[in-house]
Amino acid sequence: MSQHPPDGPEAEHVASKNETISAWKAMTREDKIRLNAFAEVQARIRQRYDPGISGSDLLNEAALRAFEGTREWQLRKISFLQYMFGIVRSISGDLKRTNAGKLAAATMSESNLQPADDEEGSPRFIEELCVERDTPEGIAIAKEQFVAFQSDFEDDEATWYVLECMSMGHSGPEIQRRLGITAKQLDAARKKIVRRAHKFFLNN
Amino acid sequence: MDDNQLKQTNPLDRLSDLLEEELLQATGAELEEIAREWAVDPAKSVEAVDCAFKEALQQHNKAKLREAMRTRDAEIAKLAAIQQELPKDRNALIELLTTRLAAMRQDNPSRVTIQHRNLGELTEDDLRGLLRDLCAVDHP
Numbered sequence: 001m002s003q004h005p006p007d008g009p010e011a012e013h014v015a016s017k018n019e020t021i022s023a024w025k026a027m028t029r030e031d032k033i034r035l036n037a038f039a040e041v042q043a044r045i046r047q048r049y050d051p052g053i054s055g056s057d058l059l060n061e062a063a064l065r066a067f068e069g070t071r072e073w074q075l076r077k078i079s080f081l082q083y084m085f086g087i088v089r090s091i092s093g094d095l096k097r098t099n100a101g102k103l104a105a106a107t108m109s110e111s112n113l114q115p116a117d118d119e120e121g122s123p124r125f126i127e128e129l130c131v132e133r134d135t136p137e138g139i140a141i142a143k144e145q146f147v148a149f150q151s152d153f154e155d156d157e158a159t160w161y162v163l164e165c166m167s168m169g170h171s172g173p174e175i176q177r178r179l180g181i182t183a184k185q186l187d188a189a190r191k192k193i194v195r196r197a198h199k200f201f202l203n204n
Numbered sequence: 205m206d207d208n209q210l211k212q213t214n215p216l217d218r219l220s221d222l223l224e225e226e227l228l229q230a231t232g233a234e235l236e237e238i239a240r241e242w243a244v245d246p247a248k249s250v251e252a253v254d255c256a257f258k259e260a261l262q263q264h265n266k267a268k269l270r271e272a273m274r275t276r277d278a279e280i281a282k283l284a285a286i287q288q289e290l291p292k293d294r295n296a297l298i299e300l301l302t303t304r305l306a307a308m309r310q311d312n313p314s315r316v317t318i319q320h321r322n323l324g325e326l327t328e329d330d331l332r333g334l335l336r337d338l339c340a341v342d343h344p
Contacts, residue, residue, distance in 0.1 A: 017264075024257045029250055030235055034227045036249035037239045041223050044242075045216055055244070056256060063260030068267075085224060092220075139214050146215035166222070167215035194226050197219060198241040 015073040020066050023073075023080035031081045035059070038085055042092040044201040048141050049092075062087040149200050153192075162189040286339045290332055297331040298323045304338050 015023070027035075039062070040055035047053070065071050065087050073083045146167055153160040158181070165175040176186055230238050236246040291297055301323055323331070 021261070024254075027253070030231065032253040033235055033239050033244070033246045033249040036252050037242050037244045038224060038227055040242050040244050041227075042220065045220060056252060059253060059256035060260055063257045064263055067260055067264040081228075085228075089220070089224075142214045142216040146219070149219070166218045169218065190222060193219070194222060195241070197223060198238075202243060 012074055013076050014069075015075040017067055017069070019075060020073065020080075023075070024063075024066075027080065034081060035084055035088075039088050041201070042088055045145075046092045047201075047204075048145060049138070058088050058091055061091050065091070145204075148204070149197065152196050152200060156192070158185070159189040159192050162186060163193055166193075283336055283340070286336050287332065290335055294328050294331070297328060297335065301331055301335055301338075304335065308338070 036055060036059065039058040043053050043055045043058055062084055066073065066084065071083075071087050071090065073080070075083075078086075150160060150163050150167075153163060158179075161179055162175055162181075165178055170178065172183075172186060175181075176183060181189075226238060227235070239246045239249065291300060326334070
């Protein structure tokens with residue numbers, strides 16, 4: 001895996017197109033496997049938002065955004081792999097925000113689309129709603145998928161609760177404290193979750 | 205985390221974090237095994253990633269080229285328009301150029317280096333060329 005570049009006074013330096021090309025050429029075989037697998041994972045998880053989207057679609061779009069500089073790479077702050085993971089994740093997020101957000105905007109009453117009285121009227125209001133927020137519809141779709149996945153653990157109460165805590169956004173130490181489990185038990189549960197996630201999203 | 209924040213939490217994001225963490229930590233045979241579990245062929249991953257970057261670079265370069273061609277076409281159209289607006293008569297061209305140079309000299313003397321030349325020695329093409337250049341300088 002690529003080394004994490006240290007923070008420093010030049011951490012804000014944004015990569016040029018040539019630096020991006022050099023970083024791509026310098027990627028190790030393992031980093032390419034990681035990136036390809038991550039794109040596949042995201043594509044599978046996001047099938048409900050954009051049926052038919054593939055890992056290679058996400059990879060291609062991510063690489064294009066990297067070259068166009070629509071998402072800046074602060075090359076002294078994060079590694080190229082982390083930067084690419086971030087773009088793939090961001091594109092997947094866009095899918096759920098734009099598709100679910102468009103639905104939300106289309107089904108909202110007109111009064112809900114007006115800015116509040118104390119806000120300046122903004123022509124970007126609907127675009128902001130579509131692009132910059134996780135809409136209730138998007139979250140509802142995700143929760144539905146999550147509940148289906150969680151039901152796979154009905155025979156394993158400990159892992160079911162770890163998953164429940166994770167879904168609530170609790171950190172590892174918080175989960176240990178809440179459930180009274182050791183780090184080893186938490187790690188075992190996380191491994192089980194990962195293994196079943198592979199099968200679940202491959203089959204659903 | 206309060207109830208309102210919980211309602212807004214996307215549980216798949218947490219799952220995605222976990223899978224990302226797993227990928228970043230795994231190395232060697234373990235990484236290849238994880239990739240296979242996701243039905244990703246490790247041997248083809250290098251090619252898949254390189255192919256995505258190559259295609260994206262081509263798309264990006266083509267878009268840049270199209271943009272450059274649009275800019276060039278706009279420049280040509282602008283110059284053609286200037287050409288049509290220029291007087292046909294040689295004396296009128298000299299008069300126009302003299303006026304333009306005088307205006308520029310007044311505005312910023314260091315910009316005008318042609319002031320001591322005799323405009324009468326220039327051909328009509330030279331006069332038109334100079335006027336076109338001055339227009340381009342004034343309306344970049």
